Amino acid sequence: MSAAAVDIADLRVALEKTPILHGVDLTVAAGEWVTVIGPNGAGKSTLLRAISGLTPYTGAIRLAGTELGALSRRRRAQLVATVAQSPVVPPGMQVLDYVLLGRTPYIPMLGSESATDVAAAHAVLDRLDLAGFAGRPLATLSGGERQRVFLARALAQEPTVLLLDEPTSALDIGHQQDVLELVDELRRRDGLTVVATMHDLSIAGEYADRLVLLAEGLVAADGPPGSVLTEQLLATHYRARVRVLPGEHGPLVVPVRVAGPPPG
Numbered sequence: 044m045s046a047a048a049v050d051i052a053d054l055r056v057a058l059e060k061t062p063i064l065h066g067v068d069l070t071v072a073a074g075e076w077v078t079v080i081g082p083n084g085a086g087k088s089t090l091l092r093a094i095s096g097l098t099p100y101t102g103a104i105r106l107a108g109t110e111l112g113a114l115s116r117r118r119r120a121q122l123v124a125t126v127a128q129s130p131v132v133p134p135g136m137q138v139l140d141y142v143l144l145g146r147t148p149y150i151p152m153l154g155s156e157s158a159t160d161v162a163a164a165h166a167v168l169d170r171l172d173l174a175g176f177a178g179r180p181l182a183t184l185s186g187g188e189r190q191r192v193f194l195a196r197a198l199a200q201e202p203t204v205l206l207l208d209e210p211t212s213a214l215d216i217g218h219q220q221d222v223l224e225l226v227d228e229l230r231r232r233d234g235l236t237v238v239a240t241m242h243d244l245s246i247a248g249e250y251a252d253r254l255v256l257l258a259e260g261l262v263a264a265d266g267p268p269g270s271v272l273t274e275q276l277l278a279t280h281y282r283a284r285v286r287v288l289p290g291e292h293g294p295l296v297v298p299v300r301v302a303g304p305p306p307g
C-alpha cells in the first residue's frame with residue numbers, strides 16, 4: 044500500500060508558549076480532499092502552517108511517507124503549496140512575476156526561470172481567467188482578483204499536496220464555484236491532494252470527501268460530511284443554531300434565528 048499523502052500523529056504546536064494544537068491525528072490519502080472546519084481560533088490555520096513546515100511542532104508530520112524535517116526546503120516546496128489567508132506580497136510586484144515565484148522550487152540555484160516556467164505561469168493564469176492581469180501590479184487588484192492570483196502561484200508550483208486556508212473568503216459566489224471546481228478538476232485529473240479550511244459549511248461539505256472538525260486544538264469529529272455536519276455537533280462546537288437540510292452533493296447548513304426581532 045502506498046504511503047498517505049499527509050500523515051499526522053500526535054501533533055502538538057505551541058505559539059508564544061501557549062499550546063494551540065493538543066495532539067492532532069490526521070491522515071489524508073493521495074488524491075483525497077479533506078476540509079478542516081471549526082470555530083474561530085480552533086487552530087485550523089496553525090495546523091496548515093505546521094504541515095507546510097512554517098511552525099515548530101512535536102509529534103509526526105509525514106508527507107508521502109517522509110518526515111517533514113527530513114525534506115530539503117526545495118523538495119518540500121515541490122510537494123506542498125499553500126494559499127495562506129493573507130500572504131505577504133513584495134511591494135510593487137506584478138502578477139506574472141508573483142505567479143513565477145511558484146516556479147522557484149524548479150529553478151536551479153543561481154539560475155533564472157526557463158521558457159517552461161514562464162509557459163507554466165501563463166497557463167495557470169489562463170486557467171484562472173487572469174491572463175489580462177499579468178502585467179498589473181498585484182496591489183492594484185481587487186481582493187477577489189488577488190485571492191485568485193495567490194491560488195495561481197500555488198498551482199504554478201505543481202504540488203502534490205495543496206493547502207488552502209479559506210481560499211474563497213474574498214470571492215463572489217460565481218468565482219467561489221469556479222475556483223473550487225478547478226481545484227476539484229486538478230484533483231481528479233492529476234491526483235492532487237487537497238487540505239483546506241473553510242467557514243462556509245455547505246460549500247465545505249459539497250467539495251470535500253471528508254470533513255475534520257477541529258475544536259480547541261483537538262479533532263472533535265472526522266468523517267464524511269453527513270456525519271460531521273449535524274445540528275448537534277454544530278450547536279456544541281460553534282454554539283450555532285442551524286438547520287441541516289439534505290442537498291444533492293452534501294448537507295446544506297442554514298443558519299436560523301431563534302428569537303425574532305423585538306416587537307414594535
Ligand SMILES: Nc1ncnc2c1ncn2[C@@H]1O[C@H](COP(=O)(O)OP(=O)(O)OP(=O)(O)O)[C@@H](O)[C@H]1O
Pocket residue numbers: 058059061063081082083084085086087088089090
Ligand atoms: N503568534 C501567535 N502567538 C500566540 N497565539 C497565537 C499566535 N498565532 C495564533 N495564535 C492563537 O492561536 C489560536 C489558533 O489560531 P488559528 O489562526 O490557527 O485559528 P483558526 O482556527 O485558523 O481561526 P480562524 O477561523 O479565526 O481563522 C488563536 O487563539 C490565535 O489567537
